[in-house]
Amino acid sequence: MTLRENLESRQVRIYFGAVIVGAVLALIIPGTTVLESGINPALAFMLFVTFLKVPVAELRQALSHFRFLAALLLTNFAVVPIFVAVLIQFLPPDPMIRLGVLLVLLAPCIDYVVTFSQLGRADARLLLAATPALLIVQMLLLPVYLSAFLGPDAASLIKAGPFVHAFIWLIAVPLILAILVQLWAGKNSFGARAASVLSLFPVPATVVVLFVVVAAVVPQLGPALADTFRVVPIYVAYAVIAPLVGWTMGRLFRLDAPAGRAVVFSAATRNSLVVLPLALAVPGAVPLLPAIIVTQTLVELVSELIYVRLVPKFGRRNTVSAT
Numbered sequence: 001m002t003l004r005e006n007l008e009s010r011q012v013r014i015y016f017g018a019v020i021v022g023a024v025l026a027l028i029i030p031g032t033t034v035l036e037s038g039i040n041p042a043l044a045f046m047l048f049v050t051f052l053k054v055p056v057a058e059l060r061q062a063l064s065h066f067r068f069l070a071a072l073l074l075t076n077f078a079v080v081p082i083f084v085a086v087l088i089q090f091l092p093p094d095p096m097i098r099l100g101v102l103l104v105l106l107a108p109c110i111d112y113v114v115t116f117s118q119l120g121r122a123d124a125r126l127l128l129a130a131t132p133a134l135l136i137v138q139m140l141l142l143p144v145y146l147s148a149f150l151g152p153d154a155a156s157l158i159k160a161g162p163f164v165h166a167f168i169w170l171i172a173v174p175l176i177l178a179i180l181v182q183l184w185a186g187k188n189s190f191g192a193r194a195a196s197v198l199s200l201f202p203v204p205a206t207v208v209v210l211f212v213v214v215a216a217v218v219p220q221l222g223p224a225l226a227d228t229f230r231v232v233p234i235y236v237a238y239a240v241i242a243p244l245v246g247w248t249m250g251r252l253f254r255l256d257a258p259a260g261r262a263v264v265f266s267a268a269t270r271n272s273l274v275v276l277p278l279a280l281a282v283p284g285a286v287p288l289l290p291a292i293i294v295t296q297t298l299v300e301l302v303s304e305l306i307y308v309r310l311v312p313k314f315g316r317r318n319t320v321s322a323t
Helices: 003-009 011-028 032-051 056-064 066-090 095-105 112-119 124-150 152-157 160-187 189-198 202-220 224-230 232-252 257-268 272-280 288-313
Strands: none
Touching: 003 011, 003 112, 003 202, 011 202, 011 288, 032 160, 032 202, 032 272, 066 095, 066 124, 066 232, 066 257, 095 124, 095 152, 095 232, 095 272, 095 288, 112 124, 112 257, 112 288, 124 152, 124 160, 124 257, 124 272, 160 189, 160 272, 202 272, 202 288, 224 232, 224 288, 232 257, 232 288, 257 288, 272 288
């Protein structure tokens, strides 16, 4: 097993370790809030090495699997938003709390979902090829959904300037750089070696982000802690129901079992750390929004341990091809 495979297979334990170490240090060492200035640089690097795993060159291949892509997109951007719209009715009316939950639950994962889907005997190849489409569509639709679900509160919370700045420097620029490195790797042996080395960094970079965010935010939680705990039942309800939604959509589109499982993992796994920079662009976001988003990550990591054991039992008899 390669170093990258070792890191990916142990990533859940590594992430939990980073969160625990960050929280403990924040409680025993004063001044860890100074790490807040390192959140955006750490996020930018994490997103860059994460986007390197997104096979932009294979977007055409993903588009050729029309029924799979249709099931994936409709699940994540039609059915899941309806489900989320129901869930947020059980939240306090505080628009900041609702914004945090919406940001994280409306964005399907594009990174470690591929690893977990492979462990859960899903068609990780199809899901990996579809990640560019997932990223593009969620960035286009997220502002639309936030405005629809939050109404006038969206305008007061999401200022266009900081939001656009965060999108450009923390999502668009790392994505463009990742595409350029992929093109370089395809044409040059040195570029290929550089890309191979960078492929080792997604898990360590995510560890750094989790550690920095937790260490910076924990000392500031104070009164936000109660609000953070209020979102946990919502995340648990999502973790239980979303896989069933994904599997139902796979059955409706008559996907074979591995492709159906890929839709299950995509529906259940959210893009928490990719939307974190967008949350940090909201005025007054710290500490509540980062805490709400990282809480979803923790609930999700526990859920993934269950998914990789239960999802392989879904659809033991294949139906038809996903093409």
